[in-house]
Structures are given as C-alpha cells and as structure tokens.
Amino acid sequence: MLLEINPENPQHRLIQQVVNRLKGGAVICYPTDTGYGIGCDLFCQKAVKTIIHMKSRAKDKPFSFMCSDLKNISDYAHVSNTAYRLLKKNLPGPYTFVLPGTKLVPKTMVTKQKTVGIRVPENPISRMLLEVLGNPIVNTSLPSEEGTSPLADPYDIDCLFGKRVDLIIDGGEVYSDPSSLIDLTGDVPVVLRVGRGDVTPFL
Numbered sequence: 001m002l003l004e005i006n007p008e009n010p011q012h013r014l015i016q017q018v019v020n021r022l023k024g025g026a027v028i029c030y031p032t033d034t035g036y037g038i039g040c041d042l043f044c045q046k047a048v049k050t051i052i053h054m055k056s057r058a059k060d061k062p063f064s065f066m067c068s069d070l071k072n073i074s075d076y077a078h079v080s081n082t083a084y085r086l087l088k089k090n091l092p093g094p095y096t097f098v099l100p101g102t103k104l105v106p107k108t109m110v111t112k113q114k115t116v117g118i119r120v121p122e123n124p125i126s127r128m129l130l131e132v133l134g135n136p137i138v139n140t141s142l143p144s145e146e147g148t149s150p151l152a153d154p155y156d157i158d159c160l161f162g163k164r165v166d167l168i169i170d171g172g173e174v175y176s177d178p179s180s181l182i183d184l185t186g187d188v189p190v191v192l193r194v195g196r197g198d199v200t201p202f203l
Helices: 014-023 045-056 072-075 083-091 124-131 154-160
Strands: 002-004 029-030 034-040 064-066 095-100 115-118 137-141 167-170 179-181 192-194
Touching: 002 014, 002 154, 014 029, 014 124, 014 167, 029 124, 029 154, 034 045, 034 154, 045 137, 072 083, 072 115, 083 095, 124 137, 154 167
Parallel strands: 002 167, 029 167, 064 115, 095 179
Antiparallel strands: 029 034, 034 137, 064 137, 095 115, 179 192
C-alpha cells in the first residue's frame, strides 16, 4: 500500500493512520533525511524480527532507532554532560549516535557492549510519526543488491518491496546519503563514519 503524505506539511490524519498501523505491528517504509528506510515500532518484537529476516541481519548486529527529541533520547540512552551538549547543538540532523543503552531498550536493539544507535531526524514526516506514536521507530536502510543504487522514488520502492512491507509512505523523492556515525560512549567523541552530517563539531 502506497500512502502519499505531504513532505513539508504532513497531514495529521494520514500520520495517525500510519501510527495506528505501527501500533498494530506493521512494518513500514518511510522517508528520512538520509533516504528511505524500513522500520516499525521499537517495542513490536514480531515486526523487528520481520525486518531482521528482510535484511538477512545477524542477531548480534542490532538496528539503530529514531527518537523524537533530546528528552526522548534520555529515556533510552545514558547521556553524559559532554554528549548532551553535542546532541543539543547538532540535533535534529543526519547523524546516528552510539550511546550506552538503558533498560527500556529491548534486548534485540542493544549490542554486546550494551550500546544503542539513536537518531533524531530532520524529515517532517519522520518527526511527526515519532511524536504521534510516542515510541521510537526502528531505522534501517532498504535491502539492496550489491552494485545497485539505493532507491529514491517511492513508486520504484513500491514495485520492489510493496509485497514485503505493510505500508510505504510516499513523501516524494529522497536520495540516499548515509548519516554520519558518532560514538559518544567515551569522554571524547569518535567519528565512526563520515556521512551527510558535518563531523567537524566532533573532531
């Protein structure tokens, strides 16, 4: 199912439709500031397992997830004073931050090192989904074959994945550009991957 939502001013009634599906255990494809991704409600373990199977992901490599804001992050991660200042200055934005996870995070989303990957997206559709749902949303890239470019057009995504997910949000074309990955578990930030987000503040 392809659901068109205004990418600049998302219609609340349509967002609510998606949220209802997420609460019911749906796996969705949705736009973020770094491309289209696949996700579900963080606390729906059946849906999480579906995504793990779709991505052929090892169980010891958890997905990152999206939070609505900095306050929401503090529910799911331990944030030091240094990390807080950096997060406050750079979120929302195209970053994934590695932080120590709290007990609220399901075990399938925590690494062996007890860390989690958390994002706060700039994309208006993603932001409103998170605010209305009230829970984090799992975030991972679309499955892709080696040598192929990530899909940017929701109609192309629907052709390939329409039968593998419960809902695809059409938020217009969004070209893939991975988030920058920053480790904030120690006293000094560590840049693990340079992506769309400017890493200068973390050097």
